[in-house]
Amino acid sequence: MCGIVGYIGNQRASSVLVEGLKRLEYRGYDSAGVCVYQNGELNICKDSGRVMAMAEQIADDVRFTAGTIGIAHTRWATHGEPNQTNAHPHTDAGGRIALVHNGIIENYATLKQFLEGKGHCFRSQTDTEVLVNLVSEFYNDGSNSLEEAVRPALHEVTGTYGIAVMCLDEPEKIVAARKGSPLIVGVGTDEYIVASDASAIIAHTSNVIYLNDNELVVVTRDGMRTLTLDNVPVTKQVEQIEWSLEEIARGGFDHFMLKEIFEQPEVVGNCLRGRLDLRDCRIQLGGLDGVRRELVKTRKVVISACGTAWHAGLVGEYLFEDLARVPTEVEYASEFRYRNPIIEEGTVFLSISQSGETADTLAALREAREKGALSLGIVNAVGSTIARETDGGVYIHAGPEIGVASTKAFTCQLAVEAMMALMLGRRRFMSQNSMNTYMEALSRVPEQIERTLEQSDRIREVVADYVGYDNWLFLGRGYQYPIALEGALKLKEISYIHAEGLPAAEMKHGPIALIHEGMPVVFIAPRCATYEKIVSNIEEVRARRGRVIAVATEGDERITRYCDHVFYVPDTLAPLQPMLTVVPLQLLAYHAAVARNCNVDKPRNLAKSVTVE
Numbered sequence: 001m002c003g004i005v006g007y008i009g010n011q012r013a014s015s016v017l018v019e020g021l022k023r024l025e026y027r028g029y030d031s032a033g034v035c036v037y038q039n040g041e042l043n044i045c046k047d048s049g050r051v052m053a054m055a056e057q058i059a060d061d062v063r064f065t066a067g068t069i070g071i072a073h074t075r076w077a078t079h080g081e082p083n084q085t086n087a088h089p090h091t092d093a094g095g096r097i098a099l100v101h102n103g104i105i106e107n108y109a110t111l112k113q114f115l116e117g118k119g120h121c122f123r124s125q126t127d128t129e130v131l132v133n134l135v136s137e138f139y140n141d142g143s144n145s146l147e148e149a150v151r152p153a154l155h156e157v158t159g160t161y162g163i164a165v166m167c168l169d170e171p172e173k174i175v176a177a178r179k180g181s182p183l184i185v186g187v188g189t190d191e192y193i194v195a196s197d198a199s200a201i202i203a204h205t206s207n208v209i210y211l212n213d214n215e216l217v218v219v220t221r222d223g224m225r226t227l228t229l230d231n232v233p234v235t236k237q238v239e240q241i242e243w244s245l246e247e248i249a250r251g252g253f254d255h256f257m258l259k260e261i262f263e264q265p266e267v268v269g270n271c272l273r274g275r276l277d278l279r280d281c282r283i284q285l286g287g288l289d290g291v292r293r294e295l296v297k298t299r300k301v302v303i304s305a306c307g308t309a310w311h312a313g314l315v316g317e318y319l320f321e322d323l324a325r326v327p328t329e330v331e332y333a334s335e336f337r338y339r340n341p342i343i344e345e346g347t348v349f350l351s352i353s354q355s356g357e358t359a360d361t362l363a364a365l366r367e368a369r370e371k372g373a374l375s376l377g378i379v380n381a382v383g384s385t386i387a388r389e390t391d392g393g394v395y396i397h398a399g400p401e402i403g404v405a406s407t408k409a410f411t412c413q414l415a416v417e418a419m420m421a422l423m424l425g426r427r428r429f430m431s432q433n434s435m436n437t438y439m440e441a442l443s444r445v446p447e448q449i450e451r452t453l454e455q456s457d458r459i460r461e462v463v464a465d466y467v468g469y470d471n472w473l474f475l476g477r478g479y480q481y482p483i484a485l486e487g488a489l490k491l492k493e494i495s496y497i498h499a500e501g502l503p504a505a506e507m508k509h510g511p512i513a514l515i516h517e518g519m520p521v522v523f524i525a526p527r528c529a530t531y532e533k534i535v536s537n538i539e540e541v542r543a544r545r546g547r548v549i550a551v552a553t554e555g556d557e558r559i560t561r562y563c564d565h566v567f568y569v570p571d572t573l574a575p576l577q578p579m580l581t582v583v584p585l586q587l588l589a590y591h592a593a594v595a596r597n598c599n600v601d602k603p604r605n606l607a608k609s610v611t612v613e
């Protein structure tokens with residue numbers, strides 16, 4: 001996904017910008033570009049391909065060696081193919097204004113027509129070039145200041161944007177603004193860094209301000225000024241970024257994904273820390289304090305999310321109905337937002353998002369709020385848009401998740417859902433005894449994940465036998481059905497193996513036709529109420545010569561009779577099992593991808609944060 005960095009200070013801008021872009025690489029991109037003001041010129045270098053290639057181009061270029069102000073971008077194509085012309089920064093036809101942009105200008109075709117009528121010429125296929133020409137139209141050859149031109153231009157725009165803009169006539173200034181696409185300003189000593197993501201800032205400072213939608217910031221060497229698009233001054237608090245650079249580095253693992261899988265005992269522990277009060281048998285979720293009364297009266301929970309977070313939502317449906325006895329529905333955010341959904345009184349709308357910036361999840365949240373729902377969030381990125389736009393919520397504290405395939409965020413999302421369901425259940429009907437049993441079991445989960453991870457090497461050996469298979473099935477029942485979906489998604493997104501997840505009993509309604517000796521079938525079969533039924537499903541697959549891998553409960557010897565391989569997880573209560581059973585599946589997908597020489601941390605066609613539709 002696109003990334004923005006801007007710099008004003010005393011250092012060589014090109015170095016700071018390139019370093020920032022490198023830190024944003026994990027988000028996924030196809031082109032990179034930089035603009036540095038030096039010797040009375042806006043010097044631009046941009047191309048499709050890697051940031052490093054662009055960095056090499058400018059390293060010895062004298063136009064980039066002395067400038068101390070500039071903007072830069074990594075692009076993930078939305079309008080026009082990834083090539084040099086379409087890469088950012090874009091300039092207006094006169095070359096006096098340069099702009100980088102994340103997001104999508106939906107009415108760019110209409111605006112382009114209008115601008116062409118005014119004599120503007122276009123070189124690229126991008127919506128961004130339309131925007132910079134629109135700014136230039138309002139700039140009106142300098143009769144307005146840059147910010148006075150940016151504001152009305154943005155008023156004309158339908159869509160989403162995070163932008164940073166420079167102007168040749170006002171070279172000691174960066175104007176940045178946002179709507180629906182994140183933007184942060186790092187406040188250093190005699191320097192400012194504008195960025196779409198904290199990871200581009202923290203090498204310089206941990207002091208930041210977060211821009212809200214429809215806000216604009218004017219940054220100069222002397223300071224910065226924030227205002228709304230309607231020119232109302234806004235006072236901003238400088239906040240601290242909690243994540244260190246070290247947290248973002250790979251920590252000795254071959255890939256971020258593996259590092260993040262192995263971080264799960266620690267981050268799930270962090271997520272539970274201070275929230276499970278075993279002594280008083282209470283769960284404390286500070287982010288929900290402001291909505292306590294409304295929560296007790298909840299009549300229905302609607303969970304909305306995308307991808308892996310949606311799978312977490314499906315587990316949530318079982319948890320909220322089972323532990324809190326609240327009717328729950330799970331929605332794909334992308335469907336919900338366009339469906340004219342019915343929100344009844346007493347509905348709690350729960351958005352789940354690692355990044356807190358996913359465009360569909362955010363739009364669904366806004367739709368639900370518009371219709372009067374109490375909105376809550378389960379989010380990782382502190383200060384992200386979803387976190388800020390919900391009435392209350394719980395951070396998962398998973399730390400930065402850089403591997404494109406979500407792993408540790410998922411287990412933490414499950415931990416938070418379990419806590420929310422228990423808290424709600426206890427306030428409504430759950431006995432102190434049951435609550436105690438669940439809370440104690442929950443507090444053991446981090447150590448149980450640790451034990452499960454010990455099988456990583458064995459899973460790698462087993463997977464080596466299977467990497468030639470191109471089609472896999474993942475089957476589970478009850479709490480394990482969403483885990484079957486998640487296991488299949490992990491495998492396909494990083495190893496490009498086709499995989500499907502299904503409720504195990506659905507197999508006989510069609511998919512059983514696929515079973516033969518060339519089809520590995522993964523059963524998620526811990527001990528639970530439907531254990532005997534899933535064993536019957538395993539036998540059905542065996543009878544058709546399918547190869548069976550099972551995830552089962554430690555000590556279950558019987559299951560080995562029906563399976564080629566078994567990976568074990570420690571015993572726990574059924575509602576908490578998904579936090580354990582997903583772990584061998586994450587490792588299976590990881591080792592399969594490595595064995596197939598796939599780029600685990602940057603799978604093809606995927607980006608970490610999907611901030612466009």
Ligand code: F6R
Nearest residue numbers: 307308309353354355358405406
């Ligand atoms: C899959 C994956 C995606 C995300 C989805 C939602 O491994 O990471 O499916 O879960 O794009 O992202 P967030 O949670 O940031 O809203």
